[in-house]
Amino acid sequence: MFTKRLYFENAYIKEFDARVLSCEEGKNGYEIVLDETAFFPEGGGQPADQGYLEDGEVTDVRDKKDYVLHICTKYLEPGSMVHGKLDWNRRFLHMQQHSGEHILSGIIHRTHGYDNIGFHMGKDFVTVDFSGLLTEDEIAEAEKMANTVVFADERILAEYPGKEELEKLEYRSKKELDGDIRIVTVPGADVCACCGTHVKRTGEIGPIKVTSSEHYKSGIRLTLQIGWMALGDYDRKQRNVKAVSNLLSAKPEEIGEAVQKQLEQMQELKQENITLKQRIFDMILKETPEGQEKAVLFEKGLNSVEVRRLADMLSSRAGLAAVFSGSDSEGYKYVVCSGDKDVAALGKLMNQELNGRGGGKNPMIQGSVQAEERMIRKFFEELY
Template sequence: METEKLYYQDPYLTAFTARVLSCEKSKSGWAVVLDRTAFYPEGGGQPADHGTLGAVRVTDVHETKGVIFHTCDGPVEIGTQVAGAVDWLRRFDHMQQHSGEHILSGLLCSLYHCNNVGFHLGADTVTIDYNAELTWEQVMAAEKAANEVIWQDTPVDITFPAPDALARLNYRSKKALTGQVRIVAFPGADCCACCGTHVRRAGEVGIIKVLSCQKFREGVRLEILCGSRAYRYLSQVYDQDRAVAQLLSVKPQDTLAAAERQAEELVAAKQRMTELEDQLFSLRAQALTDRGDLLLLEPPTRPDGARKLADAAAKASGGLAAVFAGAEFSYVYALVQADGADISPLVKRLNAALSGRGGGRNGFAQGSVQADRTAICDFFRKEGIECPTC
């Protein structure tokens, strides 16, 4: 016997009673079948409802050949009447997300002739796949139109048309349908075959916000939020913008311009720091003229700093310049041999002794070691190379 679907009669129904027809142990708990239910089973991209049946929790719901199975964390007695309670916050969240997706997809279809070919209502966001490419400007235009539909707050029309009426109806559907077809219509936006739960009026969706539009297969994938999810997201974004505005000492609406100025100043400062560091390397190298092989231990520097100092020092000293930049037990190194001679044997010994990684060729090597200052100095002292800063 097929289960009576109370969620179609009233998607706002959260409390009901039903007779227990069967209860069997399953891999994920107990599979309970009722004569009727307000619990929506997973389907059409919409997750299942959660809630309780008597004293046990309903953790999943699915439908097979018209029979709805409730996965529970405990058994219920067959033949008894049981009180069901649907988690309303979860149900209404799903209604907002699903209804918002319909409004947006219907408008994208009518505006840009693209079809919704995939829908997933996730725990955090909703993803929708379309079979045509869309620009961000087109998506934003559709988002604006979708929110205008919400503001009009028109009633949602849900029907089961007769076959002849259905044949004359222009509606969206991902696949060919047989039997009784449920049509969900948002006036001015969408008319679509759907098995999910929806709001009574468009205004209950609250707001639709598109987060991203990325190329996916032959079309695009949108990530959206609706209703309370969109409100929480926009509140978080505003709080972050307000905090950034306080850091930059500007009004929230001026944070972008202020951040751009800060970025430009940072680029200029980094460029100036590089120039000054290069000048410092040159001055350091001048003091090492004709010193031969040497080791230099330096504080942390920019990514190419060790190599640049090693180049300058090797040219000035006429020998091997080994520069280690870092602190405590983490150093990067650059080794340069002035005459370009092979230093790979030294590098192999260095890596073995100092837990290092790296290599090179033609008189140059670079890498990193997990060793402290003392261990580095001791290794090079054994190699006959002194460190002016040790």
């Protein structure tokens, strides 16, 4: 079987008619082969097209070398003529992203000599992996150069050069290729072997924005927003900026400074809170008589570190010090300390009797219990 690939001739074909060569039921739907198709199969980092064959939904498209396999929700009679319709919005987004990636990858290869070693076109963003590291300034410069190419509205060419011409041509390729090689050229930016679909002119790509970068293997991974997806990303971030601006009563361009002031104030309040709690802990310690057998204390609003610190302080006054913080409805976190009692065994008993989790080794255990305060107090009263 052989499928003519219409998307190589014209990536802008949205609808077409074709003959069904075969149709067999598979694991994920009916597997259909046509004599020609405008549906692009997954390949080279670009996802497969989706759409319809008649009123059957095409959920996936796969490249089988000589033919293209369409995964469809409806059985189509072999030999019949069918009408195909692409999900054009999805396809065009892929064309924008693929063409935009070519431009940025070509520029980084030309200016820094790095190869594109990984490309993934996701639902919400594009990632590209390069074989070397880039500084933030270098990334910003490459992004600026890429958008300059977009604004120039250059024509993107997709051609099959002859053998002699191909041997003289310098082009990017991720792997060794044989047979007819399709070369995609973006003037001033990139020359690359590629089987994907692209826009006709760079002006159709829209903005190219690097939104983040991270070290990946021995190089760098860039996350990109391109075309309509970039505008969608900008809209989401703009709404967030507006919301933060309103919450802070600050102009959008001043929210960074406003957040910094909030963080400084929070740090001051945090330090004040630590100081006040230490005073409370000191007062509790003074009010706890020395030499008592046990001290079971409930204090609201303590974090795990504070619970432990208070229990440790109380253990200098009592044979057993137990500190709980929480509520009857949500449970209590605890720390129990003792220099002469087996608190490890106590922890196991608490887990059984008080629906607890946690434990530890003598002289300290910690964890949480799902029980009311009165039940916890009763447990310690009956035990000691």
